Amino acid sequence: MSNRQRFTDKVVIVTGSAQGIGRGVAMQVAAEGGKVIMADRSEYVEEVLKEIQSLGGDAVTINADLETYAGAQAVVAKAIEHYGRVDILINNVGGAIWMKPFEEFSEEEIIKEVNRSLFPTLWCCRAVLPAMIKQQSGVIVNVSSIATRGINRIPYSASKGGVNALTASLAFEHAKDGIRVNAVATGGTEAPPRKVPRNAAPLSQNEKDWMQQVVDQTIDRTFMGRYGTIGEQVNAILFLASDDASYMTGSVISVGGGDQG
Numbered sequence: 001m002s003n004r005q006r007f008t009d010k011v012v013i014v015t016g017s018a019q020g021i022g023r024g025v026a027m028q029v030a031a032e033g034g035k036v037i038m039a040d041r042s043e044y045v046e047e048v049l050k051e052i053q054s055l056g057g058d059a060v061t062i063n064a065d066l067e068t069y070a071g072a073q074a075v076v077a078k079a080i081e082h083y084g085r086v087d088i089l090i091n092n093v094g095g096a097i098w099m100k101p102f103e104e105f106s107e108e109e110i111i112k113e114v115n116r117s118l119f120p121t122l123w124c125c126r127a128v129l130p131a132m133i134k135q136q137s138g139v140i141v142n143v144s145s146i147a148t149r150g151i152n153r154i155p156y157s158a159s160k161g162g163v164n165a166l167t168a169s170l171a172f173e174h175a176k177d178g179i180r181v182n183a184v185a186t187g188g189t190e191a192p193p194r195k196v197p198r199n200a201a202p203l204s205q206n207e208k209d210w211m212q213q214v215v216d217q218t219i220d221r222t223f224m225g226r227y228g229t230i231g232e233q234v235n236a237i238l239f240l241a242s243d244d245a246s247y248m249t250g251s252v253i254s255v256g257g258g259d260q261g
């Protein structure tokens, strides 16, 4: 358990918490005394719940598809039903499904990318607002990406550009309600192999080459010449979520080893 207890009794929704950065955020919030609502559409989220409970943390899971507004509403309803309020929303669902030059994307693939990497954040922000306005307090942290300036994933880049825009504008619109909204522009992050793949189809040689170009471009643009760790992303996300960032709103912080996105 962590020595710091920044989230004691705070009710925190973490979306996409079955693996990767979202899992790391949920584990750390629980370690720091928060009550966590872990939302994911994968049943692997139950394994994270067991880990948190075995360490004495307080959490519940909800299975929801956050590409739909109904899914986002169900997550907020679960938080209020179980814990009576929502203090913090961490919008982590997202991720590029395909990596290839824009002219290779079909219409259907472009729609799927925007549904995966813009809509879950847009829906969850909309769904949580009534509760936060009523409380006259709340914190939202959106997980964006340095890929807003990057090759071979234009629909994803555009989606995360949308996340950055909604972060600034929502912060502006609702500061009067005591709501802070910030984002982390996550850089390339090392992670164990994904249990839930972003794209289950085997990659062709072209697709492997295009993905390698993304890795090379990401490392080339960092000052530090390496990928970050999940822990380095969790630290920045939870700084923004905590009262340590009480005078920050509408900001997008790059956590990319010097790559500003």
Ligand SMILES: NC(=O)c1ccc[n+]([C@@H]2O[C@H](COP(=O)([O-])OP(=O)(O)OC[C@H]3O[C@@H](n4cnc5c(N)ncnc54)[C@H](O)[C@@H]3O)[C@@H](O)[C@H]2O)c1
Residues within 6 Å of the ligand: 015, 016, 017, 018, 019, 020, 021, 022, 039, 040, 041, 042, 064, 065, 066, 067, 092, 093, 094, 095, 096, 116, 117, 120, 143, 144, 145, 146, 147, 186, 187, 188, 189, 190, 191, 194, 196, 197, 198
């Ligand atoms: N990993 C990186 O290198 C990297 C780099 C930049 C930005 N990011 C951003 O960080 C965030 C997390 O990335 P990650 O690599 O840890 O993610 P991941 O792909 O490993 O995991 C995403 C999680 O979200 C869940 N999910 C996906 N679609 C969902 C839906 N429609 N409804 C509910 N749950 C859904 C999945 O089941 C999974 O548990 C994403 O927003 C991603 O764009 C990641």
